[in-house]
Amino acid sequence: MKEARARSQRAEVVIERLGQKLSRQIVGSMVACVHCGLCTQSCHYVLANPGDPTFAPAYKADRIRKLFKRHYDWTGRVLPWWVKAGTVWTDEELEELKDIVFGKCTNCRRCTVNCPMGVDLATFNRMARGLLVSVGVMPEGVAVVSKDQWEIGNQMGVLKEDYLDTLAWMEEEVREELNDPGFRIPIDEPDCDVIYAVNPREVKYDPRTIADAARIFHLAGEKWTMPSEGWDQTNFGLFSGDDALGGSVARRLYEKAIELRAKKLVISECGHGYRSTRCEGPNWAKFDVPFEMESSIITMLGYIRQGRIRVDRTRNAKSMTYHDSCNLARSCGMTEEPRELLGLVCTDFREMHPNRAENFCCTGGGGAMSMSEYTPLRLKSGVVKADQLRATGAQVVVTSCHNCVDGLSDLIRHYQLGMEVTQLVNLVANAAIVPERVLVPVAAPAPPPEVPIPALPLAGKVLVVADDEPDQVEFLATVFEDHGARVYRAASGDEALVLAQREKPDLLTLDLHMPGRDVGEVFELLRRDPELATLKICVITGRPELRRLIYERGVRPPDGYLDKPVDQDRLLLNVRKILEVAHNG
Ligand code: SF4
Numbered sequence: 001m002k003e004a005r006a007r008s009q010r011a012e013v014v015i016e017r018l019g020q021k022l023s024r025q026i027v028g029s030m031v032a033c034v035h036c037g038l039c040t041q042s043c044h045y046v047l048a049n050p051g052d053p054t055f056a057p058a059y060k061a062d063r064i065r066k067l068f069k070r071h072y073d074w075t076g077r078v079l080p081w082w083v084k085a086g087t088v089w090t091d092e093e094l095e096e097l098k099d100i101v102f103g104k105c106t107n108c109r110r111c112t113v114n115c116p117m118g119v120d121l122a123t124f125n126r127m128a129r130g131l132l133v134s135v136g137v138m139p140e141g142v143a144v145v146s147k148d149q150w151e152i153g154n155q156m157g158v159l160k161e162d163y164l165d166t167l168a169w170m171e172e173e174v175r176e177e178l179n180d181p182g183f184r185i186p187i188d189e190p191d192c193d194v195i196y197a198v199n200p201r202e203v204k205y206d207p208r209t210i211a212d213a214a215r216i217f218h219l220a221g222e223k224w225t226m227p228s229e230g231w232d233q234t235n236f237g238l239f240s241g242d243d244a245l246g247g248s249v250a251r252r253l254y255e256k257a258i259e260l261r262a263k264k265l266v267i268s269e270c271g272h273g274y275r276s277t278r279c280e281g282p283n284w285a286k287f288d289v290p291f292e293m294e295s296s297i298i299t300m301l302g303y304i305r306q307g308r309i310r311v312d313r314t315r316n317a318k319s320m321t322y323h324d325s326c327n328l329a330r331s332c333g334m335t336e337e338p339r340e341l342l343g344l345v346c347t348d349f350r351e352m353h354p355n356r357a358e359n360f361c362c363t364g365g366g367g368a369m370s371m372s373e374y375t376p377l378r379l380k381s382g383v384v385k386a387d388q389l390r391a392t393g394a395q396v397v398v399t400s401c402h403n404c405v406d407g408l409s410d411l412i413r414h415y416q417l418g419m420e421v422t423q424l425v426n427l428v429a430n431a432a433i434v435p436e437r438v439l440v441p442v443a444a445p446a447p448p449p450e451v452p453i454p455a456l457p458l459a460g461k462v463l464v465v466a467d468d469e470p471d472q473v474e475f476l477a478t479v480f481e482d483h484g485a486r487v488y489r490a491a492s493g494d495e496a497l498v499l500a501q502r503e504k505p506d507l508l509t510l511d512l513h514m515p516g517r518d519v520g521e522v523f524e525l526l527r528r529d530p531e532l533a534t535l536k537i538c539v540i541t542g543r544p545e546l547r548r549l550i551y552e553r554g555v556r557p558p559d560g561y562l563d564k565p566v567d568q569d570r571l572l573l574n575v576r577k578i579l580e581v582a583h584n585g
């Protein structure tokens, strides 16, 4: 029977496209739920929000399932009230669905492994995300990141010259550290045994992980290369549910590896990147991948097992625990290799409970870090993870995922856990014994007192810090002052403008969300001021979706970009790079 009420065009499209997405796996999960409730306590949203049934996995699943029942299952047409069939009519209803599938589920799949009927909520939650994205209903951050990955080729909009510049910078650092003029980070070398692909977060915020990996490849005597293009092993298509984006991103990487005739693609530590590139990508891209793919965890473990690198685990003496990334552990079954590697490179490992496939999400999964509108709920629901971390008593949490690094860092800060976060590559590089031939010469005896103390790295630099959060201003300013800079503090865009014009600083750090004048306008005024032509600007923001405020103004983009929360090492590394101050001062 034809419906009398008018349906919005978007709702029409969503219902029609749902029909095209119904694979055997999806339909199986749509019909198998018996509402036993066994999955309920699996979900960190449920545990952190007691008394609210709308967080239960089966409840959330039913918001999507009702559409299937109503439009594609005979039971919903015959007995709609019995099987809770329903539909969507308006764009407002699609927005409500958006808040469920993006805001109340990180697609962590913990409920899935605890369902006796094999219902895979995360998979059809991802499908629902994809349907909404296809009609333009999505969080702003998802739109921004997807656009960057479609148009620039990587999730963080890193330009090719910046990527290559970062590799050159890291090459120089490691060459100095090893005192080995022969050290290189090879780019686009054909016929290598290994091609190494990284996460853009490494290029933009954490280049030390690239340096550490390069150091390990070099010490292992590997014949390796990095690609100049198609180097992003992450894939926002996994989070947004956009299979076309997923296929396009994966294909770029596969084609580059084939062009260079690489024998094996090694994927740096990233849970969703590994799952997307190795497991899902060939299907999304409809691509028969002719080379081997492996996680760098396996590569590093292999080097130690084969004696290609030797390690001294006493160099990593702090107490450590391991956080299993949902994508690596639950979706890809990689639980033992990271532990074996940890056992080889650190002295005090403490297991977190529950762990492996039962571990709780860092709460930054499923692209949650890019959806700032859900941050308060994410942090509140992160209490489950925070309690897990605290109970280990460890000083350091190790994880093999850049997304988890950000998610965990945010929770550690929010719940004041006082822990550090690191990755296996950092620990392996630190433990790796440098053979005699590349040993740094023994340092000269301690200098006599009259030898001048080396200048602090930011000595002589003038900086303006602009942020409306007093804690953030103090943190940034203190770090810069401790490293020799003269710092001016601003709490609004107007103040930043006045200080920049008066003090002519070397660098301005700019929050994108401050009271008063629109920060995009401030940015444009700074860029158009001829007296500030040499001013470097580093955006530091907790609202990545606001990047459009500055990128759409047709002026020179920022010289650096950091997402909050930001730690001291990352801050200094990036600011020194922007100001072209060498690592050793
Ligand atoms: S999804 Fe599985 S565990 Fe959860 S209510 Fe349905 S059948 Fe039970």
Ligand code: SF4
Pocket (backbone or CB within 6 Å): 042, 043, 044, 045, 056, 057, 060, 104, 105, 106, 107, 108, 109, 110, 111, 112, 121, 122
């Ligand atoms: S996939 Fe994870 S976040 Fe989503 S409902 Fe299941 S347990 Fe909760």
